[in-house]
Amino acid sequence: MHNNSYKRLRSNSYSVPCELCSIGSLCIPMIQDCTLGNLLNQKKALAKNEIAVKAGDPFNKLYVIHSGCLKSYVITNNGTQQITGFYLPGDILGYEAICENKYHNYIEALTHTLVCEVKYDRLIAFGNESASIREHNIRLMSNEILNQQRLIMIFAQKNAEERLATFVYSMYRRYAQRGHTSLNIKLAMSRADIANHLGLTIETVSRIFTRLQQAEILMVKGKYILIKNLSELIKAAGESE
Template sequence: MSERAWNNNINCQNCSISQLCLPYTLDNLSLDKLDDIIERKRPYRKGEQLFQAGQPLKALYAVRSGSFKSFTVSNDGDAQITAFHLPGDLIGFDSIHSPTYTSFAESLETSMVCEIPFQSLEKLSDQLPLLRRQVMRLMSSEISADKQMLSLLNNKNAEQRLATFLLDFSERFKSRGLSSKEFRLSMTRAEVGNFLGLTVETVSRLLSKLHKSGVIQVDGKFILLQQIDALQQLAGVQLRSCLTP
């Protein structure tokens, strides 16, 4: 199917994850106006970047399918993953205060996005109070999640960090109408470790330990949470998407 053909079949009104994104709370007229500024392009392949740090801030990106990671790069060339993005998440909020992107965004698998030109979004938000309110709500949610993530990870040992990570993804998949017990992690063990501040060896060892104890079942990138209560005890908290970007 050509790019133009499948683009014509996509809009906010028929999007299954719109309740997680900008269209949430908008009426049909407002949705039509938002649809008019959104650009839906070809799928991104694994490893392709949406944008790089330092490039002009031209758009926000709503993940429609697949997944992405956001990361920064230090002066020494060390990459630090700051977030994983699932369908319904918006990418680029961390750069709104700047004329340029402050991080990199890269596809973890074949993925699709809705590109929302930032200048057009600003103008439309001035016309649609509900849209502006939703933008502010999503920004506030991201700031809150970032603070909670730092607090949680800074005060937890390696096993607690990994348990927290798995429970968060469980909640995030559940909010998208998917299974909260059985899901696929698109990122590598090394990427999980980078995000959690752990070595890849530690991540692999802890996954094997949880698998052997029957708390989870690991089959490659597929995870089955067999004892959620036990995982919550390991995490030391009752999670409700506390790490969601």
């Protein structure tokens, strides 16, 4: 069982080796000098559409993605879902829950996903013994604040085409940062999820995908995206100059 799940993990989808995970030296299994076998045993598998956390749940752990893809969302007053982020291997979820000791977001798997659960009290305990771990953790939170600012920028300044181009480009870059530099991207999320996250409708997303395809910038086939002209994509995203 252990062997099988590991093989499947590496062949199916993107995953970061633990050494490249953004949590880095904070990784509790790493700190404990576990073997690879032990590491995998600490991971939790989430099936597609499985909800790991509900808004309002008491906070006790952060989630680090090893492989797969998650989305976080809140349910607004009028009962609609608003997706606050998509998360790739190495990303960390749950920081927003610390201040009031409860989660404010739902966390749901978009594909079969492996996550490392990091118990917060153990993280604090490790932090109590190492200043570098503490500082690393603070830097990760600061980075999360920075990432959210980028999303705010998308909303405040960009039109639909710029938003979608920015989204595709950011996916490209995020995979590249994880060592998967490829112009071929497989989106884990539906058009509805993309539209929701970008504050658009699915129709608009669909129309703009075809427009970018006609402009020879992308080739779109369902969830598979091929970036045919990266510099034009960056221009379309409004990120150049």
